[in-house]
Amino acid sequence: MAVEAPAAPAPAGTPPRSRPGWVDSLVTQGIALITAFVVAGVIGSVIIAAYGENPVFVYSTMWQFSTARAQDVAKVLENATPLIFSGLAVAVAFRAGMFNIGVEGQYIVGMMTAAPAAIFLDVLPGPLHLLAVVLAAVIGAMAWAAVPAILKVKTGAHEVVTTIMMNGIAVSLVAWALLNPLRTSERNLVDLRSDRFPESGLVPNIAPGLGLEEQIPPSVHLTWLFPVALAACLFVWYLLYRTRLGYETRAVGSSAGSAEAGGISIGGTQIKVFLISGALAGLVGLNHLLGDAGYLGVNYETTLGFTGIAVAFLGRNHPAGIAAAAILLGVLTRGEDGLAIHTELPREIVVILEGLLILSVVIAYQISRRVLLRRRQRLVRAEEVGSRAAA
Amino acid sequence: MASGSTTDDGAGRAGAPLVVMEGITKRFPGVVANDSVDLSLHAGEIHALVGENGAGKSTLMRVLYGLYPPDEGRIVVRGNEARIASPRAAIALGIGMVHQHFVLVDEFTVTENIVLGAEGGPVLDLDAAERRVSELAASYGFSVHPRARVEELSVGEEQRVEILKALYRGIDLLILDEPTAVLTPTEASDLFDNLRKLRDDGKAVVFISHKLDEVLEIADRITVLRRGKVVGETTPRETTKEQLAEMMVGRPVLFRLEKPDVGVGEPVLRLEGLTVGDRVKGIDLEVRAGEIVGVAGVEGNGQRELAEAVVGLRPRTGGRITVDGRDLAGLSVAEIRQRGVAYVPEDRHDRGLVLDMTLWENTVLGRQGERRFTSRIGVMLIRNIKELAARLIRAFDVRARSITVEAATLSGGNQQKLILARELAGEPRLLVAHQPTRGLDVGAIEFVWRQLLEQKGAGRAVVLISAELEEIYELSDRIVVIYDGRITGEFRPDVPPEDLGMAMTGGRVAAEAS
Numbered sequence: 001m002a003v004e005a006p007a008a009p010a011p012a013g014t015p016p017r018s019r020p021g022w023v024d025s026l027v028t029q030g031i032a033l034i035t036a037f038v039v040a041g042v043i044g045s046v047i048i049a050a051y052g053e054n055p056v057f058v059y060s061t062m063w064q065f066s067t068a069r070a071q072d073v074a075k076v077l078e079n080a081t082p083l084i085f086s087g088l089a090v091a092v093a094f095r096a097g098m099f100n101i102g103v104e105g106q107y108i109v110g111m112m113t114a115a116p117a118a119i120f121l122d123v124l125p126g127p128l129h130l131l132a133v134v135l136a137a138v139i140g141a142m143a144w145a146a147v148p149a150i151l152k153v154k155t156g157a158h159e160v161v162t163t164i165m166m167n168g169i170a171v172s173l174v175a176w177a178l179l180n181p182l183r184t185s186e187r188n189l190v191d192l193r194s195d196r197f198p199e200s201g202l203v204p205n206i207a208p209g210l211g212l213e214e215q216i217p218p219s220v221h222l223t224w225l226f227p228v229a230l231a232a233c234l235f236v237w238y239l240l241y242r243t244r245l246g247y248e249t250r251a252v253g254s255s256a257g258s259a260e261a262g263g264i265s266i267g268g269t270q271i272k273v274f275l276i277s278g279a280l281a282g283l284v285g286l287n288h289l290l291g292d293a294g295y296l297g298v299n300y301e302t303t304l305g306f307t308g309i310a311v312a313f314l315g316r317n318h319p320a321g322i323a324a325a326a327i328l329l330g331v332l333t334r335g336e337d338g339l340a341i342h343t344e345l346p347r348e349i350v351v352i353l354e355g356l357l358i359l360s361v362v363i364a365y366q367i368s369r370r371v372l373l374r375r376r377q378r379l380v381r382a383e384e385v386g387s388r389a390a391a
Numbered sequence: 392m393a394s395g396s397t398t399d400d401g402a403g404r405a406g407a408p409l410v411v412m413e414g415i416t417k418r419f420p421g422v423v424a425n426d427s428v429d430l431s432l433h434a435g436e437i438h439a440l441v442g443e444n445g446a447g448k449s450t451l452m453r454v455l456y457g458l459y460p461p462d463e464g465r466i467v468v469r470g471n472e473a474r475i476a477s478p479r480a481a482i483a484l485g486i487g488m489v490h491q492h493f494v495l496v497d498e499f500t501v502t503e504n505i506v507l508g509a510e511g512g513p514v515l516d517l518d519a520a521e522r523r524v525s526e527l528a529a530s531y532g533f534s535v536h537p538r539a540r541v542e543e544l545s546v547g548e549e550q551r552v553e554i555l556k557a558l559y560r561g562i563d564l565l566i567l568d569e570p571t572a573v574l575t576p577t578e579a580s581d582l583f584d585n586l587r588k589l590r591d592d593g594k595a596v597v598f599i600s601h602k603l604d605e606v607l608e609i610a611d612r613i614t615v616l617r618r619g620k621v622v623g624e625t626t627p628r629e630t631t632k633e634q635l636a637e638m639m640v641g642r643p644v645l646f647r648l649e650k651p652d653v654g655v656g657e658p659v660l661r662l663e664g665l666t667v668g669d670r671v672k673g674i675d676l677e678v679r680a681g682e683i684v685g686v687a688g689v690e691g692n693g694q695r696e697l698a699e700a701v702v703g704l705r706p707r708t709g710g711r712i713t714v715d716g717r718d719l720a721g722l723s724v725a726e727i728r729q730r731g732v733a734y735v736p737e738d739r740h741d742r743g744l745v746l747d748m749t750l751w752e753n754t755v756l757g758r759q760g761e762r763r764f765t766s767r768i769g770v771m772l773i774r775n776i777k778e779l780a781a782r783l784i785r786a787f788d789v790r791a792r793s794i795t796v797e798a799a800t801l802s803g804g805n806q807q808k809l810i811l812a813r814e815l816a817g818e819p820r821l822l823v824a825h826q827p828t829r830g831l832d833v834g835a836i837e838f839v840w841r842q843l844l845e846q847k848g849a850g851r852a853v854v855l856i857s858a859e860l861e862e863i864y865e866l867s868d869r870i871v872v873i874y875d876g877r878i879t880g881e882f883r884p885d886v887p888p889e890d891l892g893m894a895m896t897g898g899r900v901a902a903e904a905s
Contacts, residue, residue: 242773244765250748251756257741261704261734262756263725376800 025372032368036360043360044353053343061342062335070215072334074207074222079330080323081222081287082107082301084229086308087326088236089280091317093159095240096273097253102148102163103281104305105170106141110282111289112174113140115182115194115296118201129200133290138282144170145278152274153267159274167305178298193297203290223291225283229326232280233319239276240319249273281305310358316365329354407470409434409564409595410455410486415464417450424450426619427464432564437586437596439610441603443639443832444803447619448599452566456488457481487557488566491573493549497542501535505556527558531588546689547578554585564595571605575689576860576892583609601639601833603632604861615639640833648840648865651848655868656680659715659821659852660701666709670696672876673710676854678821683843683853685867685884687860689895693876694856695737698825701854702734703727704742714821728757731820735810735827737856739803743810746799750791751780753798754813779816787812788838804835811842822846825856840866860888 045055066076086103093100100106117136122129148162182194203223207216216222240246248269251259256266288301311329315321336350408431417425424447432438440448454461457475466473468484475481478488495504506520524537533551541549550570557565567586571579586596586609600606606613607627615623615638623638637643660678665671670693678684688694699705701712703724712719714730722730736742744753755764755776764776780794787808791801798806807827814822824843828836843866846853857863863870864884872880872894880894 242770244759244769244771247752247759247771251745251752254747255741255745257738258743258745258756260724261702261736261742262759263723263728264759265723265725373797373799376796 024375028368028372029365032364033361036364037357039364040353040356040360043356047352048345048349051345051349053345058339058343058345061338062331065338066331066334070212071217071220074216074220076327076330076334077226078220078222078287078291079333080326081226081229082284082304083307083311083326083329084323085232085280085283086304087311087315087322088232088308088319089277089284089305090308090312091315091319091322092236092239092249092280093274093277094312094317095246095253096249096270097256098152098270098274098277099160100145100163100274100277100281101160101309102145102166102305103277103284103308104303105163105167106144106278106281107284107305108167108170108174108300108302109144110137110141111285111296111300112170112177112182113137114286114289115177115197118197118290119182119195122198122200124200126200129198130203130290133197133201134283134286137286137289138279141282142275142278145274145281146271149271149274149278153271174296174300175298178296182296184295191297194295196295197290201290202294203286205291221287221291223287225287225291228283230323232283233323236280237319245269245272284308310354314358314361328357332357406434408432409469411467412451412455413465413467415451415454415461415466417447417454417459418462423619425454425461428616428619428621430614430621432595432597433612434563434595435590435593436611437590437598437609439598439600439606439613440616441600441606441613441635441639442616443601443834444830445618445832446616446639448616449568450619451616452488452568452597452599455481456486456566482557482560482562485561485563486566487560487562487564489550489553489557489568489570491568491570493553495541495549495552498540500538500540501544501552501555502537504541504552505559509560524555524559527555531558531585531592533585545578546573547575547581550574550578550582551585558589562594564597565589566597566599568599569601570598571600571602573690575895576888577896579605602861603635606635607632617641636833648837648844650866650868651844653681653848653850655682656850657715660854661713661716662701662710663713664710665697665700665707665712667693667696667700667705667707667876670876671700674873674876674878676871676878678852678854680820680852681847681850682868683847683855683866685863685870686854686856686873687863687870687891687895688858688873690858692873694825694858694873696876697873698734698737698823698854698856701823702732725757725760728817731817733814733817733819733822735807735814735822735824737825737829739806739810744798744806747797749795749797750784750789750801750809751777751794753809754780754783754794754816756813758817783812783816784809787842804831804838807831807835807839811839815842815846819851821852821854823854823856826858827855828857828859828862836862860891863891 041059048055048058066072086107089103089106090100114133114137117133121132124132144166148157148159148166151157151162152159178192178194184193184195186195203225205218206222206224206226207213207220240250248259248264251262251264252266252269260266284304285300289296293300307329311322311325314325314328315323332350332354336347339345339349340347410432412428412430414427414429415425416423416427428447428451430451440451442448450459453459455466455475457477457480460476466475473484475484481488496507499507502517502521502524505524506515506517521537528535528537533555535548535551535555541552544552550573554565570582574582586598589596590611598606598609610627613625613627613630613635614621615635617639633643656679658677658679660676662674662676665674674697676684686694686697696705700707703719703722714732717730719727719730740746745756759765759771763772765771777794784791784794789801789805789808789812791805798809801809827843828839831839840862843853843855855863855866867884870882870884870886870891871878872882872891874895874897879897880890882891
């Protein structure tokens, strides 16, 4: 019987370097992100060039328009504010394994329930009035989210289908409300809208509070909802990573079977999380409603909920990523204005750039995720072999 | 092919080898799966390839079957160097392989399946094909009806169809990857008879396995692989199970574990007429403290439903389940856990771990609601959880760089240790372990077995559900056999395997009272 002496194991392939795990993932994902930007930028350049414009000029115009002056930055942050809320709303549900396509309908209903609170509750003292308005929006949106959540858990109806239906109903419901109970009492008004909200029901701009009135004109509606949005990011992070509900949410979302075997109620967790998602959705429409318009009209801002899906994807369903992604989309939207003024490009080019960016970032994340996992597995295996040899 | 006279060392080795693999090296990112492996395969010889999971047995044979191109080395078939770029090329050279998972079309008949891909022209003469299949089957003693539809066949019969498929294509070398993993003992011994006939007819057979008893029974020659290298070649006459295991693992392995001698105590788990859908059909079972009851049976006979009903993951449709005398009816999984029921699931990934989450997060799964780990207002007490995780990982020797890496980065053995650590940390009354060593290597299996015996020693009740008879024999104080959702026999652990096998295929044995 020919038996080799047990030899020391030969390290296989390239010896894995040892770096702290988070540095490793930060570096890898950073590289992935930069690559994705470059790829999206290059493909975008080809399309821009096909329109006969100079890509370098186009990109620099977009950048200039977003960063040149304080008011440009403020405009970007204004754009980002509702997207942070909607991105968070989508992400929270996603973490529990659900796809909340209904953020759109939920925030529309939230605006609808906020309006009467703004109009009729002005008997409350200043800040309490505003708080009541915000709460009304949150509760309205939560109620709207409760329907698909309960349907899912009790009957198995898929939330994608039900929330899409609820979106359609929400639009009609607001139209009805504007025609009937909320219709303005002002005479001779052709516009279909509610009464104007009293001052105490509105969210003020940040600029006066910070003494920046000179740099940022009142037409830029960067309101106190922006810091609230950042606080919401913190809240969601804390919820996901520091509370039992967040732990159970992530377990249900990434392995429902193991979560169930661990005694977690999947249905119960999903209902709770969907209500939280709805509550966040309720805040989406408020920057427009309380910071800009000051009344609810038929021309309210739409598609913020759908854009939230893109934000959540770009931000990898992580609160910090969502804040960054929302600001990035804010830059693109602001850049769109610049392109309209300085180039012949159709406005839709920005939508194309957005799409390219999202696509390449999502792909890059997937690749980097796999690379990281493989590298970590290799490291662990190598250590196993090493410790076996030592034993 | 010279079928040759059996001379030599009695292993039927004669003349030039049929296939020679020289210096085969195959690398995958980060691993060298085969490291300059030499292997010669002879006609009229059953050659066993043994080694732990990941030792490179299957990789080597996939190289030979044209599924992976080797990075280095050469393959010589009948004296000529061969470049085998695809399974089609392998078959043309007379090399066939039967994989662990069969690739048969359920709706087709045996003959149709065998002919599929070897029709030999646009017009299919099924009658002629049927005749050939019958002849082939008869000449090797395969009992398979050529017109039977595959969906009606047992697993053992399906395997025979796979082998016939290879023989129909005129192969001289047949590779079988872990062929007995899916068979009952009787089916396995039928397979061995078939393989011996093939050998006596001058075919070469490669038999991949990690079950040493059967290797010693069937093989003429044994090659042991460890970490991609050949560590030895021997014959059953020259070696013993213990020596083989040592070669495989690289250190001595204990096969006979001491069963702790504890008195059997109060009944902990009692099943009375338990029914779960149409998969579990009225099971009575009692498991006492300090007792390991082995539930043996071929997979898919209601084991999963039985285990999941006990731990509350699946609603029962009839009967009673009591733990320590209290009925579990209407309790949630969490409440059943609180009553001291721990669960090692059959599927580590789908029922055991959340692979995306860290080790410390996984060690608290199932106990996250305890005051030690979550404050009154629902904030996790991370420091306490990490303390627990660090302690468990040390105690159970989970090899990981830190408790903050994701569970997905661990090897199968370490994932299983993590699950055991978690489930046993709560000091349960009852442990339900379902296939606790599936896919683990010898070292990890030994560890898991020791842990189960320790549970018995600590006076816990253990239900061990397994399709591995060796495991059942090794650990159980009492063995019951499950077939088609019913208990078809109850035995003491000294029962001969034939009787167990009989019960596993539904034949009721005059059950000896234990």
